[in-house]
Amino acid sequence: MGPGSPVTSLRQLHYFVAVAEEGQLTRAASRLHIAQPALSQAIAQLESQFGVELLARHARGVSLTPAGEAFFAKARDALAAVADADLAAQSHSRADSGRVEWGFSGLPPMVRAPELFATFTAANPQARVSFRDLSWPRGTTAAWLQPVDIALLFSPTPHPDVEVYVLRAESRVVLAASTHALAGRTELTVEEILDETFCGTHSALEPVRAGFWRLDDHRGGPCHAIVGEAANPQEMLAVIASGCAITTAPASAGPTFGSAVPGITAIPLPDATPTVLALVWHKHNPNPLVDDIVATARSLAASASPTSASAT
Amino acid sequence: MGPGSPVTSLRQLHYFVAVAEEGQLTRAASRLHIAQPALSQAIAQLESQFGVELLARHARGVSLTPAGEAFFAKARDALAAVADADLAAQSHSRADSGRVEWGFSGLPPMVRAPELFATFTAANPQARVSFRDLSWPRGTTAAWLQPVDIALLFSPTPHPDVEVYVLRAESRVVLAASTHALAGRTELTVEEILDETFCGTHSALEPVRAGFWRLDDHRGGPCHAIVGEAANPQEMLAVIASGCAITTAPASAGPTFGSAVPGITAIPLPDATPTVLALVWHKHNPNPLVDDIVATARSLAASASPTSASAT
DNA sequence: ACACCTTACGGAGCACGTAAGTATG
DNA sequence: CATACTTACGTGCTCCGTAAGGTGT
Numbered sequence: 258m259g260p261g262s263p264v265t266s267l268r269q270l271h272y273f274v275a276v277a278e279e280g281q282l283t284r285a286a287s288r289l290h291i292a293q294p295a296l297s298q299a300i301a302q303l304e305s306q307f308g309v310e311l312l313a314r315h316a317r318g319v320s321l322t323p324a325g326e327a328f329f330a331k332a333r334d335a336l337a338a339v340a341d342a343d344l345a346a347q348s349h350s351r352a353d354s355g356r357v358e359w360g361f362s363g364l365p366p367m368v369r370a371p372e373l374f375a376t377f378t379a380a381n382p383q384a385r386v387s388f389r390d391l392s393w394p395r396g397t398t399a400a401w402l403q404p405v406d407i408a409l410l411f412s413p414t415p416h417p418d419v420e421v422y423v424l425r426a427e428s429r430v431v432l433a434a435s436t437h438a439l440a441g442r443t444e445l446t447v448e449e450i451l452d453e454t455f456c457g458t459h460s461a462l463e464p465v466r467a468g469f470w471r472l473d474d475h476r477g478g479p480c481h482a483i484v485g486e487a488a489n490p491q492e493m494l495a496v497i498a499s500g501c502a503i504t505t506a507p508a509s510a511g512p513t514f515g516s517a518v519p520g521i522t523a524i525p526l527p528d529a530t531p532t533v534l535a536l537v538w539h540k541h542n543p544n545p546l547v548d549d550i551v552a553t554a555r556s557l558a559a560s561a562s563p564t565s566a567s568a569t
Numbered sequence: 570m571g572p573g574s575p576v577t578s579l580r581q582l583h584y585f586v587a588v589a590e591e592g593q594l595t596r597a598a599s600r601l602h603i604a605q606p607a608l609s610q611a612i613a614q615l616e617s618q619f620g621v622e623l624l625a626r627h628a629r630g631v632s633l634t635p636a637g638e639a640f641f642a643k644a645r646d647a648l649a650a651v652a653d654a655d656l657a658a659q660s661h662s663r664a665d666s667g668r669v670e671w672g673f674s675g676l677p678p679m680v681r682a683p684e685l686f687a688t689f690t691a692a693n694p695q696a697r698v699s700f701r702d703l704s705w706p707r708g709t710t711a712a713w714l715q716p717v718d719i720a721l722l723f724s725p726t727p728h729p730d731v732e733v734y735v736l737r738a739e740s741r742v743v744l745a746a747s748t749h750a751l752a753g754r755t756e757l758t759v760e761e762i763l764d765e766t767f768c769g770t771h772s773a774l775e776p777v778r779a780g781f782w783r784l785d786d787h788r789g790g791p792c793h794a795i796v797g798e799a800a801n802p803q804e805m806l807a808v809i810a811s812g813c814a815i816t817t818a819p820a821s822a823g824p825t826f827g828s829a830v831p832g833i834t835a836i837p838l839p840d841a842t843p844t845v846l847a848l849v850w851h852k853h854n855p856n857p858l859v860d861d862i863v864a865t866a867r868s869l870a871a872s873a874s875p876t877s878a879s880a881t
Numbered sequence: 882a883c884a885c886c887t888t889a890c891g892g893a894g895c896a897c898g899t900a901a902g903t904a905t906g
Numbered sequence: 907c908a909t910a911c912t913t914a915c916g917t918g919c920t921c922c923g924t925a926a927g928g929t930g931t
Binding site for chain 2: 886887
């Protein structure tokens, strides 16, 4: 709008944010899959456009000037806003062409909820479904499921923009390496394992979610010992299998993981608070197939046992 | 972040927003200063990236599909966020190089507040000042003064991110054409002119601000007759000079306008609620010269009469 | 017949990669 | 001397403008 405004390009914003996050041009360049001199040029161009030094160069890399800090914060917001616009358009694209994208974390929808999935696909044979592994929720639930139409999630954190429909409650099991001291047990109590070493999760995870699987709610506080920084179920399994930590998991995940990874056993933990498996989706999602999925889930619950499922 | 995301360019966002606002490719292209086929290509590219029709083409132009509507809203937000990042960097640029940009509407700072301006420039001879005519505030006060460091504004609307320092209160005058029925009067009362035809303002102006100058606060409601849609003082003067409407204005503007535009007279309106002239600037503005200006204003007020000015 | 949008094609600018140069600990 | 950033230069891509082709009122 304003005459003579420098009008930065999105490319510059992406590049600058990468550099700010990495603290080094060389590493940022490799993350961006471009040559390092190209990045150097792009940043120089950005600085000359504004007439400010955004980066302070020193031998070990670069750091942000005050101006750089301010611009960094705004640039991240701007990129998020652009991504949001992108995703809105893609969502409509799927809605218009009869496609629907499921999000999940760990095990795919047809394993987590076979009846629901089978019933839906049988009733909508023309619908083209696709899947995306979302790892674990970082930031809010709304941000997490932004790239998909609907997702399956254990014990979702409520969010004003997100609708939730609970499919079922599940008891929990302890996952431990076969070499672990607890591996021989056929059943455990929460009391017995509160002081065990648990597997840690990525720092960007919602603390309340991360703590749930480590029994923080039973203990009333954080674990005494945490090992690892898993960002998704696969990484966590690796830590568990190595024998240095344990975790809890939904009961339905036990057999699958136990058979998939030879070195891991699942031990029932009946007195832990159960976890709930839920469908989550954005309010005002334009995709009619999302409504179909939820309707399918509702009718399944009604036909199975009229009071077993509830909506929020 | 997400693999395989279409990553729209800022250029596409600008183009799409222009088309959506104009409702026509041809007009949008001329507004963007590009040829119309280039726009057609760019929009087509955007649509093929997403796989949705954003625009419905018909003979008289284009309209937005539901997907287009959703994307339009997000695209505007994204562009605003990018512009915000731009302006933050520019603000730091001025701060680092000893420059400061004044915003104003109508008459420049050295006319509105000569002492303040002269004292500041005398004390900071090395400071390079620049000016920008911001027309009248559209949207919030914060958005209005985004492109500048500090601005002079009559009766600013409060905003949580904006600091205000009141310089002085001013009585108001009526501006009318020399041919107007009221032109012969040497003084008027609010009562006498409540039912006059007033000059209208651009629809995007804050209603509370626009109404103030049409005496809505005295009348307790909107004018009975409004003519014109002025977006800035110059356009309003044109309407006034044409004789079909009147307006109120700060007393200090009367002599200037009266002498600048021969066909206009200013008539005192002593019983109207006074207007206040204030400095406004963003909280956390990084430019030290902004603090200098405010400090100068404070010390001037203190030396003139210890209780005449106040800060909020 | 007019107004608007689309397709076709050639040219200019720019962003990238490779290679050589500079500074700092 | 190793690491990290900068400058130099050639190339390919993309975006734009001109020109010609559609389509509905």
